[in-house]
Amino acid sequence: MGMTQQAAPAVTTPPASGPSKQTDGRTAQRSLVVRLLARPEVGVFLGAVAVFVFFLVAAPPVREASSMANILYQSSTIGIMALPVALLMIGGEFDLSSGVAVITSALTASMISYQLTMNVWVGVVAALVASLAIGMFNGWMLIRTGLPSFLVTLGTFLILQGVNLAVTKLITDNVATDNISDMDGFGQAKALFASSFAVGGVNVKVTVVWWLVFAALATWVLLRTKYGNWVFAVGGNQDSARAVGVPVTFTKISLFMLVGFGAWFVGMHNLFSFSTVQSGEGVGQELIYIAAAVIGGCLLTGGYGSAIGPVFGAFMFGMVNQGIVYAGWNPDWFKAFLGVMLLGATLINLWVRRTATRR
Amino acid sequence: MATTNEPGTQSAVVKDTGPEAGRPVVELRGAGKAYGNIRALHGVSLQVRPGEVTCVLGDNGAGKSTLIKIISGLHQHSEGEFLVDGEAVRFTTPRQALDRGIATVYQDLATVPLMPVWRNFFLGSEITRGPWPVRRLDIEAMKKTADEELRNMGIVLDDLEQPIGTLSGGQRQCVAIARAVHFGARVLILDEPTAALGVKQSGVVLKYIAAARDRGLGVIFITHNPHHAYMVGDHFSVLRLGTMELSAARSEVSLEELTNHMAGGAELAALKHELAQVSGVDVEELPEEEDLTAPVPATPEGKS
Numbered sequence: 001m002g003m004t005q006q007a008a009p010a011v012t013t014p015p016a017s018g019p020s021k022q023t024d025g026r027t028a029q030r031s032l033v034v035r036l037l038a039r040p041e042v043g044v045f046l047g048a049v050a051v052f053v054f055f056l057v058a059a060p061p062v063r064e065a066s067s068m069a070n071i072l073y074q075s076s077t078i079g080i081m082a083l084p085v086a087l088l089m090i091g092g093e094f095d096l097s098s099g100v101a102v103i104t105s106a107l108t109a110s111m112i113s114y115q116l117t118m119n120v121w122v123g124v125v126a127a128l129v130a131s132l133a134i135g136m137f138n139g140w141m142l143i144r145t146g147l148p149s150f151l152v153t154l155g156t157f158l159i160l161q162g163v164n165l166a167v168t169k170l171i172t173d174n175v176a177t178d179n180i181s182d183m184d185g186f187g188q189a190k191a192l193f194a195s196s197f198a199v200g201g202v203n204v205k206v207t208v209v210w211w212l213v214f215a216a217l218a219t220w221v222l223l224r225t226k227y228g229n230w231v232f233a234v235g236g237n238q239d240s241a242r243a244v245g246v247p248v249t250f251t252k253i254s255l256f257m258l259v260g261f262g263a264w265f266v267g268m269h270n271l272f273s274f275s276t277v278q279s280g281e282g283v284g285q286e287l288i289y290i291a292a293a294v295i296g297g298c299l300l301t302g303g304y305g306s307a308i309g310p311v312f313g314a315f316m317f318g319m320v321n322q323g324i325v326y327a328g329w330n331p332d333w334f335k336a337f338l339g340v341m342l343l344g345a346t347l348i349n350l351w352v353r354r355t356a357t358r359r
Numbered sequence: 360m361a362t363t364n365e366p367g368t369q370s371a372v373v374k375d376t377g378p379e380a381g382r383p384v385v386e387l388r389g390a391g392k393a394y395g396n397i398r399a400l401h402g403v404s405l406q407v408r409p410g411e412v413t414c415v416l417g418d419n420g421a422g423k424s425t426l427i428k429i430i431s432g433l434h435q436h437s438e439g440e441f442l443v444d445g446e447a448v449r450f451t452t453p454r455q456a457l458d459r460g461i462a463t464v465y466q467d468l469a470t471v472p473l474m475p476v477w478r479n480f481f482l483g484s485e486i487t488r489g490p491w492p493v494r495r496l497d498i499e500a501m502k503k504t505a506d507e508e509l510r511n512m513g514i515v516l517d518d519l520e521q522p523i524g525t526l527s528g529g530q531r532q533c534v535a536i537a538r539a540v541h542f543g544a545r546v547l548i549l550d551e552p553t554a555a556l557g558v559k560q561s562g563v564v565l566k567y568i569a570a571a572r573d574r575g576l577g578v579i580f581i582t583h584n585p586h587h588a589y590m591v592g593d594h595f596s597v598l599r600l601g602t603m604e605l606s607a608a609r610s611e612v613s614l615e616e617l618t619n620h621m622a623g624g625a626e627l628a629a630l631k632h633e634l635a636q637v638s639g640v641d642v643e644e645l646p647e648e649e650d651l652t653a654p655v656p657a658t659p660e661g662k663s
Contacts, residue, residue, distance in 0.1 A: 245483035
């Protein structure tokens, strides 16, 4: 980036006397540190490093590679969902139904393949369709009614929570689905969604890889494509975006569907790791995803954030979650820890943005 | 604020182009709009020609916003005709209006504050390169073009990466105008571009309006400031309570008359008589009703 070279002379020479480029002489070059801090993911990166170092010191077992693999796995299951949730948040909306939608997706795949005695891939595809449809419904309701996404998705959250329990009981006479591990295609699906591989003698879950791949993809889309530009625009100022020709309806609905895709992926991971699904789970997870996105520097009101930030946000979650266990502390402290982290991260983000974007 | 060494606002003193200036690009014939049983706009006729500034004046609630929303495609007219290049149209999205070369710069809606200047400049019309799965923004080209276009309009910015929200109101308007000009707008609708600006900032914006006109654009300049309108306008339309109260070429109306029409014309004269009965109010200098009614032959230009 050429800006770094310009930074030094601009401070020492008088304004507007640059040899080659005419400037308006009013904006002094901001220092590299300030410009770096203006990036949405820098605050959370520093926070993640702090938490990492803290547990490295406080909990010696964390220093082992196998513990690290475990922490990364924990982070990845949150992180894969935190990514689309973060994109949606940058697009100015949020989705309270994402936690139970994960379970809905897993239940759909499990019950369809088991009850119809079909290859599990039929269930997987049906679950994908169902998840995308839920996302589409959320987005469509939001656009059609003009209600805040909080209300629309709160409705979906309650509906799905009820449907998950009621339909599962109706079909299986149980709160959990039947074990599908001996069905056709289970092995293949497990390899894709829930396998693990060895790196230097340490077992790493495949979700960690997916998480990082999705994060890289999301970053590229957000910063380097038209669609990413539109996401920032609909979150930053929806009316302006519409007025200059951005397809606001398409962008919002597709973002909700992206959350649906994430819910499907995590749902499939749950299903093929445990072979069975508890229908009452997932409640409260949506807040964890939202918290990871906010800690990751996404602005709750939209228009600002990154895809890398939530990666560190999710890593902080995984680190604290497992770190407390490795340190031998009472795991009940986990939520309290998270609350402090959330508030701290939000305050840092607020301060950073005010400092960095001040006129 | 951006500095420039152009001649300045003298260029705002316009030649009288008259009706022979060409076919209207945008034309309204008796157009109107009703929201349910509320008639926001009724019987409005307006012509916008290339290289002319058509000023639409009116108080709050006069129907100015409804008028631009119809032309820019946010709303549809419910009576009369709306023609572009002589062809009746009915836009359902702003995109359609943009595709016909009608660009709107809204007072508050021109930009997304937290996005960088160059991203705002190309928002909705991004330049991309590469085949589909890896089709990506051509950031270098966009930054270069944005910088060139802004410099052409006399706006010099140090850092196109800065969020546009950090620019002043006048600069933001100018970026939006430069953007519309770059994207081949033939008609530029400016919604009260000077309303929230100081004197000097307003001058800058007026200069860009003149610059856009000189590039052959038809400009619809919405304002409630007759002084600003008279600086650059070729044709003046005054809206009041949803109907057209005055429609006159520059040669047919003076600044004083325009101001009086804006201020409510006949109503003001009535107010004068009421005020005359209140002691201590000097009404001698206020105009009489007969001075305010019809457009009169050209008068020497005001000193504005």
